[in-house]
Amino acid sequence: MALTAVCMACAQKTDNQETEIEVRTQNYVPQGDSTTYGLACDGSTDSTLVFLPDAGGDPVVLDISEAWRNGNYFGHPEVGDKMAVLLNPDNPSEVLVAINMEQLCGTWTYQVLPEQRRLHSAEDEERIAATFSAEEKLRFDSLLSTLMVPREYGYTFKRDHTALAVGGPPRKTSLDEDLPVVYPPLRRYTEWHVFNGRLVFTYGGYSRKSADTLQNVKLINDTARLVILRRDTMAIQFADRLQGFRLTPDSIKKDN
Numbered sequence: 300m301a302l303t304a305v306c307m308a309c310a311q312k313t314d315n316q317e318t319e320i321e322v323r324t325q326n327y328v329p330q331g332d333s334t335t336y337g338l339a340c341d342g343s344t345d346s347t348l349v350f351l352p353d354a355g356g357d358p359v360v361l362d363i364s365e366a367w368r369n370g371n372y373f374g375h376p377e378v379g380d381k382m383a384v385l386l387n388p389d390n391p392s393e394v395l396v397a398i399n400m401e402q403l404c405g406t407w408t409y410q411v412l413p414e415q416r417r418l419h420s421a422e423d424e425e426r427i428a429a430t431f432s433a434e435e436k437l438r439f440d441s442l443l444s445t446l447m448v449p450r451e452y453g454y455t456f457k458r459d460h461t462a463l464a465v466g467g468p469p470r471k472t473s474l475d476e477d478l479p480v481v482y483p484p485l486r487r488y489t490e491w492h493v494f495n496g497r498l499v500f501t502y503g504g505y506s507r508k509s510a511d512t513l514q515n516v517k518l519i520n521d522t523a524r525l526v527i528l529r530r531d532t533m534a535i536q537f538a539d540r541l542q543g544f545r546l547t548p549d550s551i552k553k554d555n
Contacts, residue, residue: 332494334383339376339399348394350382359392366394371496373528374399381458383493396496398525401458403491407533407544408453408465413446413480446480453544454488462488462500486521498523498535 340349340358346367351358361384366372372394376382380401387393453465468482490501503518526541527534533544 333388334385334493334495336381336383336400339378339380339382341378343376348376348382348384348397350384361386361394362392363394363397366397369395370526371396373397373525374402375530376401385496398493398496399528400493402528402530403533404456404458406453406455406465406547408451408547409542409544410449411452411483412449413482416479416481450482452485453547454491456491460490460492462491464488488521494522498525 335352335354337350337352337354340351342349342360346362346364348361348363349358350361363372365387374380374397376399380399383398383400384394385396387395450468451466455463455465457463464485464487467485467487486500486502488500488502492499492501500521500523501518502521521537523538524536525533526536527543531546531548533546535542535544
């Protein structure tokens with residue numbers, strides 16, 4: 300399965316480190332990546348994965364019991380699914396981490412609520428609130444509750460390793476500064492990759508310098524760890540949070 304990959308050239312390969320990216324439009328394995336890529340084959344069991352490496356040759360039978368035991372086996376592959384496996388360097392038939400890349404593809408979303416906008420310090424706001432009458436406080440709380448409308452945030456991860464942000468805060472208007480609530484930002488990832496058993500998400504790209512000119516912008520990596528990957532549920536540990544996702548039903552197994 301030929302994929303168009305966008306590679307990562309890192310000065311150092313440490314978790315949650317911001318690094319500059321070099322973009323190449325070719326099937327490329329990032330330097331320093333020990334992951335083995337291939338396809339799941341017929342005959343896999345709860346303790347073994349029959350695996351056809353992209354490098355060629357015959358299918359091999361890999362022991363996945365260690366990955367299962369340590370919670371590092373992500374997804375339930377079907378025949379032909381693209382897999383990324385990290386093998387034990389002392390025992391190449393033993394899998395330490397396995398990720399079903401096919402199951403990662405799709406649109407994954409989560410809900411967010413706006414937060415109350417802070418115009419003053421907490422102490423100042425307490426003093427201001429203390430001056431409100433009971434009726435004024437009731438009106439303010441009522442207004443605040445009507446503005447607490449959840450929004451869908453998320454990402455579409457495609458098979459060519461591109462990513463597309465879904466949802467996000469509403470487009471800003473001149474009235475936004477007057478609203479008592481504000482939605483959290485959404486980091487707009489444009490690429491995703493597996494790297495040594497972790498997930499690497501890239502954001503940045505191009506910005507418009509003029510009406511006819513785009514200029515390069517520094518690309519940044521976020522390294523994260525898969526915690527759960529099921530058919531319709533995923534959890535990812537980012538540097539600053541553990542984020543749960545649900546799979547949009549109409550994106551399941553869709554060729555995106």
